[in-house]
Amino acid sequence: MSFASTLAFQSFWSQSWSAPLRLACHWLTRDPAPVVPSIPEALAPDWLRPLCFQREVARAIRDRLAWLRAHPDQAAMLYNLDSLPCWSEVDWTPYGRGVLRSWKDERLLEHAQLEVERLLRIMLAPPRLLGEEDWTHAALGTCEHLAQLYRELRRRCGAHAVRVALRHLLTSYVCWVPEQDNEEEENETE
Secondary structure (H helix, E strand, C coil): CCCCCCCCHHHHHHHHHHHHHHCCCCHHHHHCCCCCCCCHHHHHCCCCCHHHHHHHHHHHHHHHHHHHHHHHHHHCCCCCCCCCCCHHHHCCCCCCCCCCCHHHHHHHHHHHHHHHHHHHHHHHHCHHHHHHHHHHHHHHHHHHHHHHHHHHHHHHCCCHHHHHHHHHHHHHHHHCCCHHHHHHHHHCCC
């Protein structure tokens, strides 16, 4: 990911693929993002692609945040400490060549879910607290990690299979409830 130009920032702040993500972040609706000219999606950086997947992730995060607001008693995170946002440049670095190829499919899917939750937590953090640039770096770095995971899964399984698997993963994450709560509900009904 290269932040030498403003293209990456413009891609986040002004493009349709990130609109659901921007709308999910109540900080951005209270404190509007910088005004940047809209650029065609064709100019979005390649490392963010596929943009259709980024849109699905953004919608899942938006829906999960809405679900959490509607169910505050079940507002738990799936990965607690592991999904904490990464605010340093080292954490925004793309996965190294060959790293993802050494992971099993299950680990790739689990890591995709972890990165989705990390992105959700970034949306919960106020950009002004960290600095708009660092906040955007963290968001885009996480989006890049998700894109890398998608591409590796697509290479292994094919486009259709990976879309089905990731759509299922995102759908199940939106209404995820901690297992502990599920067990308590089952005991109460017995």
